[in-house]
Amino acid sequence: MSDLANFGLEQRNGHPVARITGEIDASNAEEIGRRIRDSVTNQALGLIVDLSHTTYIDSAGIRLLFDLAGRLERRGLELHLVTAEPSQVAEVLDLVSLDSVAERHPSLAAATAALDQD
Amino acid sequence: MERSAEPADTGASTVAAGLQRVTEGRLAYLDLEDLLNELLDATVEILGADTAAMLLVEDDGRTLAARAAKGLEAEVERGFRLPIGAGFAGAVAATLKPVVIEDLDQSPVQVVNPLFREVGVRSLLGVPLVVEGRLVGVLHVGTLEPRPFSEDDIHLLQTVADRAALSIEHHRLALSHRVVEALQRGLLPERLPHIPELSFAARYVPATEAASVGGDWYDVVPLRDGRIAVAVGDVAGHGVAAASLMGELRTALRVYGLDGLDAAHTIEKLARFVSDRGIVSMATCAYATVDLDRSRVTLATAGHPPPLLVSPDGTQFVDQAAGPPLGASGHHEYEQTEFAIGPGELLLLYTDGLIERRGHRLSDGLAELAVVASDAPLDAELMCERVIAALPPDGSDDVAVLTIQNVATANGALALRLSARPDQLIVVRRALRRWLAGSDATDADVSATVIAANEACSNAIEHAYALSEASFGVEAQRGHDTVEVTVRDSGSWREPRGDHRGRGLSLMRATMDEVEVAPSTGGTTVRLVRRLGREEL
DSSP: OOEEEEEEEEEEEEEEEEEEEEEOOTTTHHHHHHHHTTTOOOOOSSEEOOOEEEEEEHHHHHHHHHHHHHHHHHTOOEEEEEEEEEEEEEHHHTTGGGGGEEEEESSSHHHHHHHHOO | OOOOOOOOOHHHHHHHHHHHHHGGGGGSSHHHHHHHHHHHHHHHHHTTTTTEEEEEEEETSSEEEEEEEOOOHHHHHTTTTTTTTSHHHHHHHHHSSSSSOOOOOGGOOOOOOTTHHHOOOOEEEEOOOEEETTEEEEEEEEEEEOOOOOOOHHHHHHHHHHHHHHHHHHHHHHHHEEEHHHHHHHOOOOOOOOTTTTTEEEEEOSSGGGGOOOOOEEEEEOTSSSSSEEEEEESSSSSHHHHHHHHHHHHHHHHHHHHTTTHHHHHHHHHHHHHHEEEEEEOOEEEEETTTTEEEEEEEEEEOOOOEEEEEEEEOOEEEOOOOOOOOOSOOOOOOEEOOOEEETTEEEEEGGTTTOOTTOHHHHHHHHHHHHSSOOSSSHHHHHOOOOOHHOSSSEEEEEEEEEEETTTSOOOOEEESSSSHHHHHHHHHHHHTTTSSSSSHHHHHHHHHHHEEEEHHHHGGGOOTTOEEEEEEEOOSSSEEEEEEEEESSSOOOOOHHTTTTHHHHHHSSSSSEEEEEETTEEEEEESOOSSSOO
């Protein structure tokens, strides 16, 4: 991965949380997508992608999110996103109507709670 | 080979021609084995001998090794060696005098090499190869019939040997010089990185005196936080040792710089690296980080001459807080100096080989450099060329020159030319953010412009997939209340395919007021315009 972004993985209440700090663009989107996909275990009920520290996302990043949502859906899993409001990421995801395929939350706690309820 | 036992054909022309072969300039370009064989061919011809062999002193200084032979090829094949002092060749080497064996069958000299008898050599004449009083090897000739070598023969062979010794020694020096030079060039950056707002050029001229090729280096390293680090350095000493140390310092400096430390602390760490390693050699270094956002340079130096800042308004040496050279004993703290580098201004870093001339004062060299630089074109490449041409290295020391110019345009427009690679997108985004900062563009305006330009550039990069050295261009201009960005590539536009591919285009349309895509056979131009002053994307 280029120096643009850092990838972190943790667990919250048994749910995988992939956090990306930095910028996502065509130079690193593919690898980030791969790492996120690798973080989903068989036991997972869903996946949280924490974009609250992501400072930029472009169409390549958006593509990976849609792709991810599709894959998870085929496995009966949900994709939850954490985005800071307001932020470039939030505005861009609004523009492309990403909430048609993934639920967005203003905090990690809210995202975790949503998955707990399922 | 059958020959009559006659004295050497001392016909003047044969001898002259033979000697000529021994000293031909082209011998310098042959590898050592070919060189020795050429020398032996000439020797056999000049002396009218049946066999000839060249033994050279090994690195231990105590052993002779057969390196080439005529009529005695097995000597080389068998890797024949003998200690100086032993046998025939050893005797020549030990006494540094010619030795004659008139008839091997009756020789009092112990001949160690069984090959002579195997081949049927009867008479031998051997002479030492000496350069500046130092033994380099032994040259001997033999005949298959007994032959009384005359004083003339001995003198002739010695002359051949003297010339041959010089050729061999010259060859060794040149080889060593080439090795060091190759090592150094291998350690220097092949190409300077391309950073749109900065223009770089560099020259490295190695010392021509073989013993002096040493450890000068230059480097340009983009740091993680967007600053650019630049450095020049000079390791004392010469040869492989200096070049190796240079490589280590260059690597260490890169690592410390990439750790994100400021210039002073980076140099301090480098100084500690040198003293911790117990490195005895000293080195000088000038290290600077360029902050493009603020158009400022932070500089720290260790025993190094002051960089020169050249601007359209004047030329001056940077008033540096110079620290001691790396490797100077004791723990040292280093200071840093900060100064502005405005649009068009150029920073010149160099090593002391540029300003030092034997018999001239350093201050004169510095003054001359300042004059040359202020007259030179204010362009990174041309400045480098002019400086080297006006202050030509005299060959006694390496010279490294590095120029860095701030090429952000002063007239308000932005113009970038970038390689068509995805890792260049961040460069475009940073440049645009910087360009729009402090203007009347709102945060939303900046965000929107960056999003749209990024998508257009992303497409340009995708279009260029088939071209190996493709580049694309980004221009940005301000209108009264608009900003216009134009992205040009030389690839071929492809209609977006698949569910996701059209997103780039829709992002452009959602954020900009005008989006014009003009594909042509030569490439695609995308024009984006946004009216400024809005609070949302």
